[in-house]
Amino acid sequence: MNAIECAELGKRYRRGWALRNCTLSIPAGHVVALVGPNGAGKTTLLNLAVGLATATTGAVTVLDGTPAGSPDALDRIAFVAQDAPLYANLPVADMLHVARNLNRRWDQQRAQARLAELGIPPQKKVGQLSGGQKAQLALTVALARRPDLLVLDEPLAALDPLARHDFMRSVMATVAADGISVVLSSHVVAELERVARYLIVLSFGQVTVAGNVDDLVAAQGGGLEEIVLASMRDSGKEVPA
Amino acid sequence: MTATAVTAPTPRRTRRRPVSWTKLAWVSWRQHRAALTGAAALLGALGLYLLIFGLLGNHAYAKVASCHPAGSAVCQQLAHTFRADYWGGNGSALQSGGAQTISSLLLAVPVLLGVFLGAPVLARELETGTFRFAWTQGCGRVRWAMAKLTLLALVIAAATFAFTGLFTWYYHPFLVDGQVSRLLPLAFGLLGVAFAAWTLVAFAIAAFTGALLRRTLPAMAVSLIVWIVLAIGTATQLRPRYEAAIAAKGWNVGSGWVVGQWVTAPDGQALSQGTLNSLAQHAPASVQNSHAPDAFQNWLTQRHYTMWTAYQPDVRFWHFQLIEGGWLLALSAVLLAAAVWLVRRRAA
Numbered sequence: 116m117n118a119i120e121c122a123e124l125g126k127r128y129r130r131g132w133a134l135r136n137c138t139l140s141i142p143a144g145h146v147v148a149l150v151g152p153n154g155a156g157k158t159t160l161l162n163l164a165v166g167l168a169t170a171t172t173g174a175v176t177v178l179d180g181t182p183a184g185s186p187d188a189l190d191r192i193a194f195v196a197q198d199a200p201l202y203a204n205l206p207v208a209d210m211l212h213v214a215r216n217l218n219r220r221w222d223q224q225r226a227q228a229r230l231a232e233l234g235i236p237p238q239k240k241v242g243q244l245s246g247g248q249k250a251q252l253a254l255t256v257a258l259a260r261r262p263d264l265l266v267l268d269e270p271l272a273a274l275d276p277l278a279r280h281d282f283m284r285s286v287m288a289t290v291a292a293d294g295i296s297v298v299l300s301s302h303v304v305a306e307l308e309r310v311a312r313y314l315i316v317l318s319f320g321q322v323t324v325a326g327n328v329d330d331l332v333a334a335q336g337g338g339l340e341e342i343v344l345a346s347m348r349d350s351g352k353e354v355p356a
Numbered sequence: 357m358t359a360t361a362v363t364a365p366t367p368r369r370t371r372r373r374p375v376s377w378t379k380l381a382w383v384s385w386r387q388h389r390a391a392l393t394g395a396a397a398l399l400g401a402l403g404l405y406l407l408i409f410g411l412l413g414n415h416a417y418a419k420v421a422s423c424h425p426a427g428s429a430v431c432q433q434l435a436h437t438f439r440a441d442y443w444g445g446n447g448s449a450l451q452s453g454g455a456q457t458i459s460s461l462l463l464a465v466p467v468l469l470g471v472f473l474g475a476p477v478l479a480r481e482l483e484t485g486t487f488r489f490a491w492t493q494g495c496g497r498v499r500w501a502m503a504k505l506t507l508l509a510l511v512i513a514a515a516t517f518a519f520t521g522l523f524t525w526y527y528h529p530f531l532v533d534g535q536v537s538r539l540l541p542l543a544f545g546l547l548g549v550a551f552a553a554w555t556l557v558a559f560a561i562a563a564f565t566g567a568l569l570r571r572t573l574p575a576m577a578v579s580l581i582v583w584i585v586l587a588i589g590t591a592t593q594l595r596p597r598y599e600a601a602i603a604a605k606g607w608n609v610g611s612g613w614v615v616g617q618w619v620t621a622p623d624g625q626a627l628s629q630g631t632l633n634s635l636a637q638h639a640p641a642s643v644q645n646s647h648a649p650d651a652f653q654n655w656l657t658q659r660h661y662t663m664w665t666a667y668q669p670d671v672r673f674w675h676f677q678l679i680e681g682g683w684l685l686a687l688s689a690v691l692l693a694a695a696v697w698l699v700r701r702r703a704a
Contacts, residue, residue, distance in 0.1 A: 165492050169701075186372060189494050196488035202387065203484070209386060216379035217493035217500065219372075253489075260494065 116179055118143040118264050118296040119164045123173035126159050133159040135320040136173075141298060141313065143178070143264070146290055148311035149300040150343055156320040157300040158197065161268050164298070165194040178263055190219060193262035197269040199253035203242030207252060210241050214256045226259035247278030251285065258289055265289070267299040271306055283310055304340045314339065316346045323349065375495035380503030388508060391476065395469050395512070399519050402465070405458075410526035413442045413455070417529035435533075443530055455530055456542075462523065463545050466516065467583045470558020473512060475575040477504055478695060479566030482702075491699075501699040505563055505692050512559050517552040538673045539613035541591040548677035553684035558583045560691035567698040590680070598679045601666040607653060609665050616666035619656065627661075 119141040126134045134156040141147050149157050162168040163175050166184020174182075181188045201210055207230065215221045230237060233251050235244065244252060250270060257265055267286070271279045287310055290297055301307055307314075314331060316324035323346040324331070331342050385392070420438045423431035445454025478501065481487040491497035523546050530536055536543050544550055561582050566575035596615040607617060619627045627635070636644070636652060643655045653663060668676070 167488060167491060186374070186494075186496055189492065189496055190372070192492070194488070194492040196485065196492075198485065200485040200487075200489050202486055202489075204390075205386070213383050213386060214493065216383045217375065217490070217495045219375055219494050 116143040117141060117176075118145075118147065118298060119175065119177050120180075121160070121163075121173065121175045124160070124163060124170055124175050125172035126156075126163060126168060127171045132320055134163070134317075137317075137320070137322055138173075139315060139322050139325050141296075141315065143296040144294060145312040146286070146297045146299070146310050147313040147315065148307040149298060149315045149317060150304055150307065151300075151302065151317035152347070153302055154319075155302075155317040157302075157317055158268055159320075160317065161194075161266055161298070161300055165192055165266055167194075191263040192266060193257035193260045193264070194266045195250075195253045195257050195268065195270060198273055199250050199270075201241050201249065201253055201256070204240065206238050206240055207235055207244070208237035210252070211237075211256065211259070214259065218260050220261050222259045222261050225261075226255050229255045229258070245278075246273050247275065247281065250274055250278065250282055254282065254285055261293075263295055265295055265297045267297065269300055269302070271301060271303065279306055286310070304343045308339045311339070314342070316343055318347055323347070374499060377503060380495060380500065381507050383500075384504045384507045387504075388473070388477070391473050392508075392511065395473060396515070398465070398469070399515060402462070403519060403522055406522050406526040409442070409455075409458075410522070413526065413529050416442060417533070420529075420533075438529075439533070455527065459527065459542055459546055463542070466545075466551060466555035467558045467580060467587070469512065469516070470555050470560075471562045471576050471579050471583070473508060474559035474562030475566045475579060476572050477508060477563050477566060478699065479570060479572040479575045482567070482570040483572060498696060498700050501696045505695060509556060509559055509688070509692065513552045513556045516555040517549070520547065520549075520551045523547070523551070537611055537613050537670050539668050539670060539676065541595075544595070544673075544676070545587070545591075548674065549681035550677060550684075553681045553688075554583075554587065556688045557586070557684045557691075560688035560695075561586075564691040564695040564698070567695045567702070595676065595680065596668065598676050599668065599672055601668055603664055603666045605662055605664060607650075607663050607665055609667050610669065612667040612669040614665055614667045618664050620662045620664065622660040 117140045119139075121137050121139050124134060124137040125132065137156075137160065149160065151157050159168065163170055164177055164183050166189060169184070177183050177188050178191055181191070202213065205213065211223070211226050211230075215223060227237075230252070233248070233255075235248050235252060241249065241252065250273070254267075254270075265286075270282060270286075274282060283306070286297060286299075289295065299307075299311075312328055314324060314326060314328050315322060324342065328339060332339070335342055335345065416438050420431070420435050423434050425431065441454070443455050445457060478487075481490055487497075490500055493500070495503075527543065527547070531538055531543070538544065538547055545554060558579065562575060562579040565579045565582070566572065569575045569578065596613075601615050602612075619632055621627055635656070639652060639655055643651050646652075648654075656663065
């Protein structure tokens with residue numbers, strides 16, 4: 116079973132190709148890390164998978180053959196974009212209500228329980244939450260939709276180390292409890308080592324590495340970071356520090 | 357990826373029933389509550405003004421209308437005072453302006469309401485990035501955009517149409533008094549269906565521009581300009597041509613909207629403005645210096661020139677209202693559909 120499957124997928128914006136000739140299968144039931152330097156095409160690939168963008172060439176399907184962006188795919192995928200965009204002027208409770216009314220599947224009890232656990236007051240405005248709380252709220256909204264696939268675009272980029280730790284712990288707890296698939300992108304490798312089971316390295320719109328973390332480590336030796344760095348050097352470019 | 361994989365239902369999948377319009381309507385209401393409240397406050401304040409001065413005006417006009425005999429000096433004086441007070445606004449300090457000024461100011465309300473409500477609907481989501489949230493929810497972006505635009509458009513049209521009812525009552529004395537023709541641009545845009553239709557089209561222009569420019573403030577500025585050009589162009593170029601104007605001899609015609617005046621020579625040729633000016637300069641001193649307003653016209657008539665007036669008679673009011681309301685409604689529908697289409701095809 117595949118969470119995301121791309122065949123010859125390409126996306127060209129006015130400024131040029133953001134992703135080219137990308138063929139890959141991302142297996143379901145894991146936490147999959149999509150890694151690469153800034154501008155490597157990670158966000159483009161995720162946008163294509165969640166239906167925010169349409170492919171220039173090739174095709175992308177999700178959750179075993181469902182076309183990306185179709186009503187069925189939208190129903191079963193929860194997406195948290197970079198910087199967790201939510202309505203800053205709404206109180207947390209109303210933000211939940213908005214999300215509830217935009218979806219067919221919704222687990223209000225789960226959302227409220229999670230907020231209580233996190234200590235996020237429902238009457239506080241979303242715009243007044245800390246970065247960590249906002250990311251957790253976005254995750255809460257996403258999980259209340261009871262998705263089969265959770266897609267997170269750079270979920271850790273704006274968070275301090277403690278918030279990163281808490282956030283990843285929440286994601287891992289969900290995976291353990293629900294067995295859902297998670298695909299998350301990051302340009303920082305270190306924080307993914309303990310959570311990712313499957314690794315995809317994107318570099319300049321091309322897939323350079325794709326495989327099971329355990330298999331990759333067994334084959335190449337060293338840690339995740341070395342594997343990523345090696346693959347990026349092979350593609351002819353230095354990794355930005 | 358095989359056909360069987362697509363059709364084989366997973367246990368968690370149920371028969372698809374789209375997210376209901378009532379749920380989406382609640383979202384639209386919650387997100388635009390503040391703007392709608394602001395619009396309601398503006399219409400409410402203006403409505404209160406119209407209510408107070410409508411009561412005073414209708415009361416004062418009742419005295420004018422019941423004055424007998426109508427031609428007497430007392431009645432003439434009463435009618436004159438009524439016009440000066442309530443049309444010109446000379447009467448009280450409170451009523452600074454009077455109906456003439458108020459109706460001119462009200463002509464700006466449709467564009468203010470429409471642009472203020474319409475521009476942020478899609479542009480705000482695009483500029484703050486929240487569209488990445490909204491467009492990846494289960495309802496889908498097309499349904500989401502349709503729900504938002506339709507609900508707001510209906511609320512705006514209904515509210516402004518109700519406001520027209522109040523304004524018509526307030527304005528009634530000046531219309532029956534013959535002070536203004538209902539077809540004059542000053543009155544036409546505030547009566548019938550025009551006020552609601554011009555608000556709706558302002559909303560549609562702003563919503564579409566917002567989706568196109570992806571920025572709220574530039575969308576407001578651009579749609580403001582577009583609306584003003586459209587409104588002025590319609591009043592000066594388009595509206596006078598909804599029906600062929602009636603040409604009548606003389607410069608004083610019945611109640612109606614004068615759309616053109618000219619003079620023909622005894623041979624039937626129309627005079628250019630330059631010829632008319634030189635005629636005026638060559639008129640005898642007694643005519644040129646006369647204080648009577650129609651001295652020059654009388655002089656022209658004596659010399660077998662003919663004065664003509666093209667006008668749209670008042671009875672065509674509803675016909676014109678329906679033509680204008682019709683094409684504005686169609687234009688609004690096209691613009692809103694185009695905005696939904698932009699949402700549909702816009703890539704992140």
